[in-house]
Amino acid sequence: MTPLTIYLLVATSLFCLGLLAVMTRKNAISVLMGIELILNSAALAFVAFGKYVVGNLDGQVAALFIIIVAAAEAAVALAIFLNLYRVKATTDLKQANMLKG
């Protein structure tokens, strides 16, 4: 097994664990952590391909943009969760069932 395959398998397991967190967790912050795992797995796959197949820095720049988007997404998501907590006094996603709350 080449190192590339090992990196890709690590990225696969991170992706599937993040997907499992998104599907099974009830707390909104846990779901956000699952999304971070998924984004990290994608970035890891980008960098691994960049080193072993492509051989230039395009994969690393893509991973850098993934980090930027993750930062923006986490900030906005946590602001939304704080609002949800002020309205509903919980971050249980089952309670987040109203519009224009």
Add this chain to the structure above:
Amino acid sequence: MSLLSNLVFLGFIVLTVGSAIVVVFHSRVIYSAFALLFTLFGVAGLYVLLDADFLAASQVMVYVGGILILIIFGVFMTTKISGMEIPEITHQRFIALIPVGLMAFAISWVFISTDWQVQTFAAQPTTEAIGELLLTRYLVPFEMASVLLLAALIGAMRLARLFRGSDQQ
């Protein structure tokens, strides 16, 4: 690769995947958040092994120093002091394991069975090259990322004050 670097590689993989398992399966959110810290450090270590030094530094600074602190703040600000936690164990977990397991099997099978044209490239210092790429070939995505960050900054501040603002009206 020498034996030592193989051991370091294996150690980072175990750290990353093991703490990711804790993130997903631990029943308390704050433990998950701290396990996510080790996952992100493990991914940063894998970046170092992939010759991506600048990316590893940004991973540690942005993810561990920014996003993770934000998540831990979020956990603290949305958990009651009395410790009433949302029960996290659901029966959906066992149902969800089936499609996720199928997906893991499918992706792994594709990755293992594909004949990748692996080459070895010499490791270069990346910081200067990435800076040059960001201002030449990736200039438009770079500017869009700055606009996105500005929009997220303003939007997050507006959202976080939204409830108080509408209360006064």
